[in-house]
Amino acid sequence: MHAEILLSCQLVGHFHGQMSLPNIAYIHSLHFQPEHRPILKQLVPWQQLEQSTQYWFDSLRRRHIQDMRLDLFGQYPLIYTRFNDGTLSAWRSDWQFNDLEQQWDIDYYESLCKLEKFPVLTTVDNRQDFLIVLHKLEHLAQVIGETQFAQIFHRAAGTLAQTSHSIRELQQQLFLAAQQAWVFGGMGSWNDAAPYLAAEQGLEQDYHHLTEQLHRQIRQALMYAVNFAKTTSRTTT
Structure with missing residues (x-):
């Protein structure tokens, strides 16, 4: 499966407690950049990516996240987040190949949405x-x-x-x-x-x-x- 889609699936599934993050040795670094809270990048070896992901989840909970949904119907995968204050945001990944490490550096960037309601994104099994x-x-x-x-x-x-x-x-x-x-x-x-x-x-x-x-x-x-x-x-x- 396309790595970008697979990773986004795993992140959302992991957030909901449905699946564990796999051995993702093809990743050199993974970072999450909030819209209003830019953070300093730090290189994280792939063995620590689960801790890095958990830090992202914790930061979302501090912002009182209500739900997280994956959207695969567009041109590229998006992860939507909804917060108690009604704010909606979308996270899109950017993949850059690290020639030195022969692995991927991945950043998820948040952007606030102007959607009137949270996307349903399919509730019927197919x-x-x-x-x-x-x-x-x-x-x-x-x-x-x-x-x-x-x-x-x-x-x-x-x-x-x-x-x-x-x-x-x-x-x-x-x-x-x-x-x-x-x-x-x-x-x-x-x-x-x-x-x-x-x-x-x-x-x-x-x-x-x-x-x-x-x-x-x-x-x-x-x-x-x-x-x-x-x-x-x-x-x-």
Whole structure:
């Protein structure tokens, strides 16, 4: 999965107590720059990034944060924060590659929002719609000879097809399936040879339509997985 999206998912999920930050050795430094409280940067080794993140969470709580939401529907990931006084802000990351360390220096910058209300950012799980798209993509991949991608889509669909006994389990399945179904990138990715193979068989429109749907389903699954921390026990199939 794209590192910028993954990290933003993990930060919001970690804030809600839903997931731990992983071994993120590709990061050299991570900083959070508030709108009105610029802080002096200090290099933090990746082993201490969880403490750095916790410091950010603590600073947000001192400002009386009410909620945090991830928005993946725009051009780039945004983390929205809402405070007791009605203030809304958005955090956008800036990634700079550190040639000396061969790692990334990442800054999240806060900007105050002029939104009238806090974005809802999907409260409905998209398991069934996601499954339909994955099954169609698996079939398309088989038809155009991309058997490796057919296996990827099949595996992601298998994750979603498992029974979940709580909303939390469903959130975990959606998050894992989204990671498994992320087939985008450069050479060797789903958007490399697949569109040309599809065009050769007159399936170019199918390829573009289903790929666009896959993008949307992945993003919706990730937002459902991390944006809503309060879960109740239930049985889903």
